Amino acid sequence: MIGNPHHQTTPSGRPRARAFGIGFDGTPGPFNAITDVPGVAVGYSTLISGDGPLAVGKGPVRTGVTAILPRPRANLATPVFAGFFSQNGNGELTGSHIIEETGAFNFPITITNTHSCGVSRDGTLRWMQRVLPAALDSAWGLPVAAETYDGFLNDINGHHLRFEHVAAALDGATSGSIEEGSVGGGTGMIAFGFKAGSGTASRIVEWQGKPYTVGAFVQANFGNRSNLTLRGLRAWPDLVEPAVRECTPRAEKGSIIGVVATNAPFLPHQMKRLARRVPLGVAMTGGFGYHSSGDIFLAFSTANSEAALALSGRIASADFIPDTDIDPFFDAVIESVEEAILNALVANDDMTGRDGNFVPALPKAWLEDKIGASQRK
Numbered sequence: 001m002i003g004n005p006h007h008q009t010t011p012s013g014r015p016r017a018r019a020f021g022i023g024f025d026g027t028p029g030p031f032n033a034i035t036d037v038p039g040v041a042v043g044y045s046t047l048i049s050g051d052g053p054l055a056v057g058k059g060p061v062r063t064g065v066t067a068i069l070p071r072p073r074a075n076l077a078t079p080v081f082a083g084f085f086s087q088n089g090n091g092e093l094t095g096s097h098i099i100e101e102t103g104a105f106n107f108p109i110t111i112t113n114t115h116s117c118g119v120s121r122d123g124t125l126r127w128m129q130r131v132l133p134a135a136l137d138s139a140w141g142l143p144v145a146a147e148t149y150d151g152f153l154n155d156i157n158g159h160h161l162r163f164e165h166v167a168a169a170l171d172g173a174t175s176g177s178i179e180e181g182s183v184g185g186g187t188g189m190i191a192f193g194f195k196a197g198s199g200t201a202s203r204i205v206e207w208q209g210k211p212y213t214v215g216a217f218v219q220a221n222f223g224n225r226s227n228l229t230l231r232g233l234r235a236w237p238d239l240v241e242p243a244v245r246e247c248t249p250r251a252e253k254g255s256i257i258g259v260v261a262t263n264a265p266f267l268p269h270q271m272k273r274l275a276r277r278v279p280l281g282v283a284m285t286g287g288f289g290y291h292s293s294g295d296i297f298l299a300f301s302t303a304n305s306e307a308a309l310a311l312s313g314r315i316a317s318a319d320f321i322p323d324t325d326i327d328p329f330f331d332a333v334i335e336s337v338e339e340a341i342l343n344a345l346v347a348n349d350d351m352t353g354r355d356g357n358f359v360p361a362l363p364k365a366w367l368e369d370k371i372g373a374s375q376r377k
Helices: 096-102 114-131 163-171 268-284 305-309 327-346 364-376
Strands: 041-049 061-069 080-089 109-113 144-148 197-207 210-221 255-262 294-301
Touching: 041 163, 061 114, 061 163, 061 210, 080 096, 080 268, 080 305, 109 114, 109 163, 109 255, 114 144, 114 163, 144 210, 144 255, 144 294, 197 327, 210 268, 210 327, 255 268, 255 327, 268 294, 268 327
Parallel strands: 109 144, 255 294
Antiparallel strands: 041 061, 061 109, 080 294, 197 210, 210 255
């Protein structure tokens, strides 16, 4: 996979972490993305408009929504085995109670800003009623929707996300190479005092002669600059500058949402175990789960579709990899989450938002000179 252009840049040509010679553990999939898991697709709606002083309801707008389809559109009513883990519960992930109860969910996942989480959830139901009405004819739906706070750059109380934006993200969901950085729900997000947002990565795990894929997607909006760590190297104090410019006070409201997907056959309790390893990947970058950070993680498996559907009146059977063999999949989760966060930081530019609040991008020259060079030694 060395030299794979999809590992180096996003579809629009933005650099990813590997473009700077940063070395990572494990073997990535063809696109180094959650979409390497067969059947998984990602779509975005990105809303950027206006400059200057905040006028609630008018802007400036720096927000959006991300849609993750766990199965192909025609099969979205079929549940996926799943588990979630809340490392720090200052945040929201709807549908978590039924996942905890039944070990499964269906329908797409959406991720957006804190005050639009309900819109993205309800928009998913409206979209499902349009594209797969039979899924709701005689049943109810509890879609998964998650959030992080973008109010430093965005008119978050203006509620600019609409149902049509959610539908556009769902309609536009695609497999293959996907954008990263300030796109979708990640548009207005900040990590370690740098512009961040949406990021993804994947790993291939060989088990009993068969390759399986583990993919991660993050909406990164967390962390203090002094803790930022790239492949074991502390960025502080090299990166005191460029600094965030606060024209209005910036309250600490950081969070991270992480979604892990795999086509490996695992049972719900094993998916919860994978979700519990996401914080280890976050910690590799310097995320320590501070008080106000909503750190919530979801993992699902696309395998065992017949067992997940579990029709009444008959014994259901499911395949699963034994717990004694799960460690390489733990590695894959940690590795892909770490790289996804760094991709969210690298595939970005400076952004100015409401009231002139300014967030710099992670300096590319520093990445090349300090990090890439040290990894090449």
